Amino acid sequence: xxxxxxxxxxxxxxxxxxxxxxxxxxxxxxxxxxxxxxxxxxxxxxxxxxxxxxxxxxxxxxxxxxxxxxxxxxxxxxxxxxxxxxxxxxxxxxxxxxxxxxxxxxxxxxxxxxxxxxxxxxxxxxxxxxxxxxxxxxxxxxxxxxxxxxxxxxxxxxxxxxxxxxxxxxxxxxxxxxxxxxxxxxxxxxxxxxxxxxxxxxx
Numbered sequence: 001x002x003x004x005x006x007x008x009x010x011x012x013x014x015x016x017x018x019x020x021x022x023x024x025x026x027x028x029x030x031x032x033x034x035x036x037x038x039x040x041x042x043x044x045x046x047x048x049x050x051x052x053x054x055x056x057x058x059x060x061x062x063x064x065x066x067x068x069x070x071x072x073x074x075x076x077x078x079x080x081x082x083x084x085x086x087x088x089x090x091x092x093x094x095x096x097x098x099x100x101x102x103x104x105x106x107x108x109x110x111x112x113x114x115x116x117x118x119x120x121x122x123x124x125x126x127x128x129x130x131x132x133x134x135x136x137x138x139x140x141x142x143x144x145x146x147x148x149x150x151x152x153x154x155x156x157x158x159x160x161x162x163x164x165x166x167x168x169x170x171x172x173x174x175x176x177x178x179x180x181x182x183x184x185x186x187x188x189x190x191x192x193x194x195x196x197x198x199x200x201x202x203x
Contacts (some may be wrong), residue, residue: 015052074101075122075130077122
C-alpha cells in the first residue's frame with residue numbers, strides 16, 4: 001500500500017534537500033502540512049506530489065501513480081479535436097498521459113480525480129463555458145497551480161484578454177497546429193523544472 005503521510009525527514013529525502021528546507025517551505029506556506037497531537041509536522045502524499053510537480057522536482061518511483069508522465073486534460077466538445085490533440089501528445093517523445101472531456105461538468109470531475117498538470121480548454125461548449133471552467137480551476141486551492149491553455153474557434157483580442165484575466169496562460173485560435181500547442185506545453189514543464197532547480201539551489 002502506498003504511504004499516505006510523510007515526516008519532514010522522509011519528505012526531505014524524497015526532495016533531495018535538507019529537513020530544514022522542508023520546515024522552511026512549510027512555515028512559508030509553500031508546502032501544505034499538518035501537526036500531529038505531539039506537535040510533529042506531517043505532509044500528505046497528494047500535497048507532496050503536487051508541490052514537487054509545481055516546483056520541477058522529479059518524482060521518485062514510489063510517488064508515481066500510473067505512468068508518472070506529465071498529465072494533460074483536453075477539454076473540447078468536438079470529438080475530432082480531442083482525439084487529434086490526445087494522439088499527438090501521446091505519440092511524442094517525451095509523451096504525456098492524456099485524458100479528454102467533452103463538456104465542463106466532465107472536465108470538473110476529471111480535474112478533481114485525474115489531477116492534470118495542464119488543461120487544454122475550449123472556450124465555447126454546451127453547459128459550462130471555458131471561462132467558467134477556468135475560473136473554477138484557478139479558484140480551488142487543490143487545482144490553482146494547474147496551467148490552463150485556452151483554444152477557441154472565435155478568437156479575438158477581447159476574448160484572449162478575458163480568458164487571461166480568468167487565469168489562463170495563453171489563448172490559441174483554431175485551427176491550431178498541434179506542434180505549436182505541444183511546444184507551449186513543453187515550455188510549461190521546462191519552466192517548472194528550471195524554477196524548481198533555482199529554489200533547491202537557494203535552499
